Amino acid sequence: MADWGKCLDFGVSIARQVVLDAFEAQKVVSLKTSPADLVTETDQGVENLLISAIKEKYPTHKFIGEESVAAGASPVLTDSPTWIIDPIDGTTNFVHRFPFVAISIAFAVNKQTEFGIVYSCMEDKLYRAQRGKGAFCNDIPLRTSGLEDITKALVVTEIGTERDDLSLSTLTSNIYRLLKIPIHGIRAVGTAAVDMCLVASAGADAYYHVGMHCWDIAASALIVSEAGGVVHDISGGKFDLMSRRVIAASSRTVARGIAQVVEAFPCERDDGL
Numbered sequence: 001m002a003d004w005g006k007c008l009d010f011g012v013s014i015a016r017q018v019v020l021d022a023f024e025a026q027k028v029v030s031l032k033t034s035p036a037d038l039v040t041e042t043d044q045g046v047e048n049l050l051i052s053a054i055k056e057k058y059p060t061h062k063f064i065g066e067e068s069v070a071a072g073a074s075p076v077l078t079d080s081p082t083w084i085i086d087p088i089d090g091t092t093n094f095v096h097r098f099p100f101v102a103i104s105i106a107f108a109v110n111k112q113t114e115f116g117i118v119y120s121c122m123e124d125k126l127y128r129a130q131r132g133k134g135a136f137c138n139d140i141p142l143r144t145s146g147l148e149d150i151t152k153a154l155v156v157t158e159i160g161t162e163r164d165d166l167s168l169s170t171l172t173s174n175i176y177r178l179l180k181i182p183i184h185g186i187r188a189v190g191t192a193a194v195d196m197c198l199v200a201s202a203g204a205d206a207y208y209h210v211g212m213h214c215w216d217i218a219a220s221a222l223i224v225s226e227a228g229g230v231v232h233d234i235s236g237g238k239f240d241l242m243s244r245r246v247i248a249a250s251s252r253t254v255a256r257g258i259a260q261v262v263e264a265f266p267c268e269r270d271d272g273l
């Protein structure tokens, strides 16, 4: 098995480096797919910095980056070594200075994620995992809560960027049905990557979401698995990184309990297949 540890260390060093200047910059905000889907020049700037630094060191590697895809690049995952990048996960938080913003970097080979890095910049928390080698936050090993009883669960989800009637009614009725189970509570932090790292670090027991993208969760899905959690499709079936649907949980039982009550609204796959 190839050891991608050096690539991981390089990814960690550039994730930390680029935020130092970027977060001080003036925010110039534009819209993408909806009035709630924001992008700033910082998102684009950070992605360019990350990609050019990686390209210089690994010229043959491929990229799937949120802003490159927005600019027309193809988001199809091949067997080639591929970096999957969200330069700012939590752009709306970033614009409003709500203090949860992350850089998410995953690295996949043969369509399998080899390592994931989520740097929650404002908290200065560096989450990372390498396949088969565990998950860590600031070098401290992570374990999920292991909770089995859904009635004791704290669940995170996201409101997302869709504002059409079907998406909004599905989203709110999912929250209603979960609260009626009942569960302990629902939270939304505003960054899918950090939501999943909260599951990995036992701050929450589960996360579910429809509509996020592969770059939001590629890194944190590995972090959850390596911390002992489970990652499934929203239906409870096999997780598909490109499907824009996920449940991450402390245990199979909690994941199944969520899959039984939540429904998905239709959304186009990232790879368009």
Ligand code: IPD
Residues within 6 Å of the ligand: 038, 066, 086, 088, 089, 090, 091, 092, 158, 159, 160, 161, 189, 190, 191, 192, 193, 211, 212, 213, 216
């Ligand atoms: C968004 C965040 C948010 C989620 C959206 C994502 P971005 O990513 O992860 O929590 O609800 O679906 O698009 O645009 O800030 O990178």
